[in-house]
Amino acid sequence: MLKLLDGPQTMGRGPAFWGAAGLVLLAALAYPLFADPYDVGNFGYFFVWIFMALGLCLMWGLCGMLSFGQTFFFGLAGYGYGVIAIDLGNGPLGTMAGLAAGLVLAAAAAAVLGYFMIYGRINGVFFGIVTLSVTLALAYFLGQTAGPEWAIGKARLNGFNGMQGMDPLTFPGPDGGIVLEETLFYYVLILGLVMVYLLLRMLANSRFGNVLVAIREDAERAELLGYDVRRYQLAVFVLGSTLAGLSGVLYTSWGQFITPSSIGLPAASMPIIWVAFSGRTDLTATLVGTFLLLLGFQSLTIYSQETALVLMGALLMATVLFVPRGFVLGIGDLLARLTMRRRREPRPAAAAEV
């Protein structure tokens, strides 16, 4: 199993890469010891979004399905968490049930929508357009639930102003449970990210992952190698969308609040920006790039104020025009080429043995 951590679908291998990764992880674990608690919480907040980006990387980068619907599942799971948590009276019971309900809701919705699209042979740009349409329709729908008639149990959807009143995720424990916030939130999310990242990495390099890239490169050929392409696509769509759902639950828990504008445009395009900027074909690039981009965009907004959006747009354009494979992946390629040259191997792909 563990040898699947390295393979043709993931950048970086060997002691140098894992050593560096371990150092980054150690630094991240030690960070709260000397940093301002606000910065720790803020970094934890950035981690919330990375699950959604990794899910998109899996669907789009590895399997070639551009889903514009990450925020659809984000929103479903976020609202699902809120409704269940509120109706079960919050606390450890309500929030844990809410977490489960949010993820199940996202997965079930992805299974239904995915079945409709994938078995209806909707692909390419149209896959993106259908997912975007569904996403916008959900945002419009939730936006007009302002009236008191729009309530599920005690939980009011509350239209554009958003739903609130749910507790943060709470683990069972003494004194009504251990509330997942601030530094604890940060550590739990690091743990979750490391697990999801490693599992996805193994998945990408497994036989399953090989099939995914085959589908991305040429779905018809993959089918004629005996692979039930649509089942693989559906599985990946459900998995990637459920990761978006996880982000949705974590976001709602973090701010105890969710609104339709977390679902509609421009929110829906953000995951695509992160993943495209980072390098969509690689999980590590997505992980690192999404974090850097979230940090960069927030810093731009804080320090350059009015010109922030101009700079973000320009950054995006420059990345696409000058580093077509993505910013982080571009740097990764550069590093790989430097080290490879030293080892006198012809090209990085030579490392594709299994």
Place this chain on the structure above:
Amino acid sequence: MLGNLFAGFYQFADVFAFLVLSAAGLAIIFGMMGVINMAHGEFVMCGVYVTAASYHAGLPLPLAQACGTAVAFLIGMVLEAVVIRPLYTRPLDSLLVTWGLSLVVTQGTLVLVGSTFPGIGTPLGGFRVGDYTFSAYRMVLFAAAIGVLGFVWFLFLRTRFGIQARAVMQNPGMAQALGVRRNRVYALSFGVGAGLAGFCGALYAPTMSLIPTMGSSFIVESFVTVVVGGSSVLLGTAPAAVALAVIRTGLNAWYGQIIGQIGLLVAVILIIRVLPDGFTGWLTRRTA
């Protein structure tokens, strides 16, 4: 009675005009080059702002509108050469780059021009049929929409550029081998697409409040029309606009605007499911 009949037509004409005018530019760029132009709304906004500025500078409205269209056309040509051309083999990347462009343009306009811009005022006044009064300018918009369809028809079927453009669309490699200068065709197509977006903005400038983000008002409708229409402006956009205008007018009238908006999106999903290349694919398959 006459009033109600005319009112029904007027509503349809109004939605139809909005769909055709806002979608034509996007459809040309998508159909010709496979590029999804996320900055489409900003070309519309460019048309609006240039029109309004020229009008306030003293030009008569029609001339100001011509200015708005021309400026959008020229900017489109320049942008094609600078940011779109390197990306023809990567259609998804052109989506990202135009999205970045739209951020830069919207916020750049806000910083440079300010958060609001003085409006123009709708010309021509109103007229009365039966119990209702109507805006005469809305009829001009309807005529302009028909005119745009006619212009596109003429451009693609009756001019040298059109013949070359269709050749490039069918088979870029072969067209190039036959001596068609592909880059020039693409640059002109993008320019025409941008110009039509600017024309849409120029026409709607006197009817809306002007802010830098106003382009987004046109985006959803134009995308929906292009998706439902498919890749051909001639075969797709016009029938799609008719169909969607009927759906939307009906839903608006009987169930209100929110259902009209959600209904439009549901229609898109169903039509993609049934007709994968929109009306274009359906019509070409029937005639093939």
Place this chain on the structure above:
Amino acid sequence: MNRRDLLLGTAGASLAAALPRTGQAAGPPIKIGLLEDISGDLASIGLPKLHGTQMAVDEVNATGGILGRKLELIHLDPQGDNARYQEFTRRLLQRDKVDVLIGGITSASREAVRPIVGRQNAFYIYTNQYEGGVCDANMLSVGAVPEQQLSTLLPWMVERFGKRVYTVAADYNFGHLSSAWGKSIMKPLGVEFVGEEFIPLGVSQFAQTIQNIQRAKPDWLYMLDVGAAQSSFYEQKNAAGVRLPMASPVKIMLGFEHKRFPAGVMKDMYAAANWFEELDTPEAKAFVARWRAKYPDEVYINDMGYNAWVAIMLYKQLAEKAKSTKLADLRGAMADGTLGVDAPEGRIVIDPKSQHCSHRMRLISVDGENKIKIEKDFGDIQPFWLGQVGCNLLQSNPREQYTPDNLPRR
């Protein structure tokens, strides 16, 4: 130099100028955290709010600050994005450790901020007019609420123009709630609601609505549209030859449509306002003159910008009476219900039960030349509704938003 340096720079400069008069500043500066959108869709409203706060901070610093401490303004731009409101609320409260948090435009942004403010037990001032009903001890609302804007305006409209009313509202909490308010105020007056339409945010085409209005033949229109796209309605209605009186709680003094649209478009729009730039009192004229000297390019000094200025002045009174910036002390200072400030509109007093403010309300109208006329002066109006339905922050803190159809359990 970025905007934040600029702000601190000017604030510092005015303080230096003030020093010889007021002596040494005592203690560290009082930090004011401000969240206003200066980019994105709502920038046209956020900019005057930023200016109002800046002007107030400079004026307070020029007269010695608060409790001898100068004010330090930290402004962040959430770009109209609720998630950014959440991020920046945390940043200002936890990292910058501001003494008071001010800002937010839409109700959604306010609701994004409130849970975080509540968990940190901080003090938050919301400066917009809004649909009312927030009963939260951590929040002070400075803007006008429906009992001030609608209970004045709507009965007057019914008496003046008639009992057939058509409502055009944004399909948004503000639209739904204000429409419900309109019904509860006007039903007892025998008003017939001949039509009601909710328009999705971002819709800019209104031919169908205009026709529905013509069919319903109302005496006047109750307008609750939101945002620039929806305000295209007025131009289109005018072009279609529909000339009806209109009433709205968010037009003119807030959206300054009479400064942006051609003459005639907003003709016969009526609104009840605690502030509008054309207000003709000596205090108001002096205020406008100071503002225009500082920001000569301002298109219009709207009520939100003015309220933002008032918020700082109220905070100064609160902190000086409490001799502290702690939430409990500040609330103690307002508890007797007399604390207030003499503002350009008249005296504004905080109601301790709801933590909303009284306002001097005036009814204004727009003529065919985009000129403002004062139709009536209603005098001081109390924010009575929350107290009436049972919100009493002196006794409990439910942190809820109540509406006519979501009342507190007694």
Place this chain on the structure above:
Amino acid sequence: MTTLLELQGVSRRFGGFLAVREVDLAVAAGEIHCLIGPNGAGKSTLFKLVVGRYEPSAGRIHFRGHDVTRDAPHSRVQRGMSIKMQAPSVFRALPVRQNLHIAMQHHVPPAELAREEERLLELLGLASEGARPAGELSHGQQQWLEIGMAVALKPTLLLLDEPTAGLSPEETFRTGELVQRLAAGGMTVLAVEHDMSFVKQIATRVTVLHLGQVFARGTVEEIVADPRVAEIYLGVPHAA
């Protein structure tokens, strides 16, 4: 000999055009069966019907005793079919070795994968190209790689759609040898082919398709000797 693949009265209609009409075809285990015919005879359509890319408008298809008429392509492949498409269709961005790996990963025990890949690369003459992206290979090499991928599935029936298109005579001959070696190892082959010298080199049986119908069938010698076939197809250049 047992019948491996059997088509009974298979037709396929496109609008008003009958591309394939009532074709009966039986491929016996162990043979190298070539399908020939002039352009537009319906050979490619028939292939797509066999592999499941199209569904027949009428008729039935049996493979190894199962009715696969309505089965999806992947489940036919899982039953033991394998196809090499007409235009080389390899995963162009992926390394050559990974192309083979993807094809064989479910047919070879994990421990033997590396050795098996090595063996196939050797067999295909691509031993030194394992790390190159497949899209960088020459046209001939891509054809071979794709045959290799088809073979890697260890099929009972190997379908080859114009395996020699665009190859030099030398490469064509070596392809023939490869096919014969595979057949000798027990694989049944059904090939669509234009090049008669290639057909003569490998075929044990030939079926001629004309205007969507079976026109003639027999051994190579019989077909070459049939004057009717020469008339419609062999006519001028290949008759020698």
